[in-house]
Amino acid sequence: MSFVESDRLEKIIQGCLRKKRKSQKQLYELYYRFGFATCRRYARNTEEAEEMVNNGFLKLFLNIDKYDPNLKFESWARRVFINVAIDYYRKYANDFTGDHLDLDNTTVMLPVVKPEILEKLSNGVILKCVAQLPPSYRIAFNLSVVEGYSHPEIAEILQISVGSSKSNLSKARAKLKTILAELYA
């Protein structure tokens, strides 16, 4: 996935390195949607996502000199946005008062959502359902399911244990299934 020709992107990045406002604007406009889509998965709503995107771009402009041109810019930018989203989560962790599932103490049977039903669901609906997850679950779920990180990687990123990572993912999945089941009940 590339939003711009490599030559042009290189020029823009060079401009950003010289802290040229024009280049920064160009990069911002080119990668805003990309950044928003990334952050939206981690955010509860669009306002949070917007804040994360802007913080992400700020971090990106501040650290553009650390970008390795041999790597794909999108990958680097995605990582920046994810980190910003995680930082955001950490910063406002106390504000997140999502109802955590205590699966250990519950005997509720988890609903089964059939793949056929899942396929019929639109992307937007799924995104909204994911957004309803508590932050810790949402992040673990996104990192694992969407970004493809392994549990040890997630544990390192979130600075938690591997067990916690597995637990969070499992709980996130269970919660999501419940939400989806309620949606189609």
Added chain:
Amino acid sequence: MPDEKMENKIFDQIIGDKLRTVQQEGVTPRWTKMKQLLRANGFKLFSTWDYFLFGILGLSLALNVVLIFYKPQPVASHLMAKKIPGNSVRMNTFVKHDTLVIADTVYEHKVIYQKQYAALSAKRVMAMQNTSQRVGGKRMHMPESVKHYSENNKPYANKKTTENLAVTQRAKSGLIYKDRRMYKPGKQPGDSLKFNVPAQQKVGVTALNNKKSGVSYKKRNTGRLRRSDTTAKLPATLLQNKKINKQKKPFVVRFKLGAGLETAFITSKRITGTMVSYGIAPELRLTKRFAVYSGFWIIKPHFNFANGLLDFSSFSDVITDTSAVHEVNVTGTIYRIPLGVRVYFPVGSHFEISGYSAVNYLYFGKQTFSFEIKNPDETHLLVHLKNSYSGFGSVNFGLGASYIWRDKLSFSLLPHIEIPLEKTGAEKIKYEYFITRFIISWHF
């Protein structure tokens, strides 16, 4: 369990694929918000180079605005209001753009006297020593100062003493003579001028610009000159004439004030002139050729060298103008003389005048004039003036111009008038020398 794992895997894959492909079509970048965030985090709106360019641009613009709208203040205006006692040449000259403005209304009385005497021949003046006698069949009025001097053989005790004395001396000796023009057509600024004025030319003074200034010597039935009639419109009127302003070639301004004569040649950018100073006795005329290229140049030292010493007794009317304090160097000693100080000096004196030009358009410079009074023979005095200039021109950012000014001045001296010193009533004073206050401004 394997079923559950498999189910989870399928669930994750479907959800993951759907989340990855979520389109954010309705989202619009908000650059303004981002810009504020950047600014708040130390990102400058413009680069240092941009700020530098803006600075240069702003400075240039400001300077050009100043140059366009700035009109030089009449520097001499505050001086004009001061009446200088004695026989200083009372002239305020300043150039406002291309117009030379001379304001001299406060010295009207002097002009009147001058013109009155101008109408008199030497014989008549001599005859005037007897009060109110008929001269040439006409009854003449004798000014109080002349009357006083003739009766008491000493100057009239008022502020016009020196002037009156000077006039009286000339009147008594019949040595009022007609000034020769010192303007030589075709001369360029910087050229030296030579004047050949025969010594002791015994002719009546003709008031200059009589026709143009509207001065008329109307006679009443009594035959007396009416002072009101002789109230001359000063050359300022002439100079403000639009014709002169429109004149492209250098024009000559002649004006006569007191016993001095000043002639200035003015072009749009340069002023050259002839300055005449004079003394009590013997009358010393000094002409100076000058060219001023920038800034205000104010010279008004009145030197008083009595027996080689500076006489500060006549400081009564020191013009406070710190912009032009001059130094006089007499035999190696530097005297710092404020403007307006009167100095007498004997023949053989050598001195220098140096002063800093007033600042105008970032102009700085120091000028030094040195000249020596020589008396090679009995009839001629020579004044050699050497001018050295040290300074630097200004760099004008607005115009992007840089210039360095150097100039030379040359003085030449007109023949003096022989009057025995003992007749002057001021034995100790050999010469009185004046350098007229000369204010010149030059504009782009």
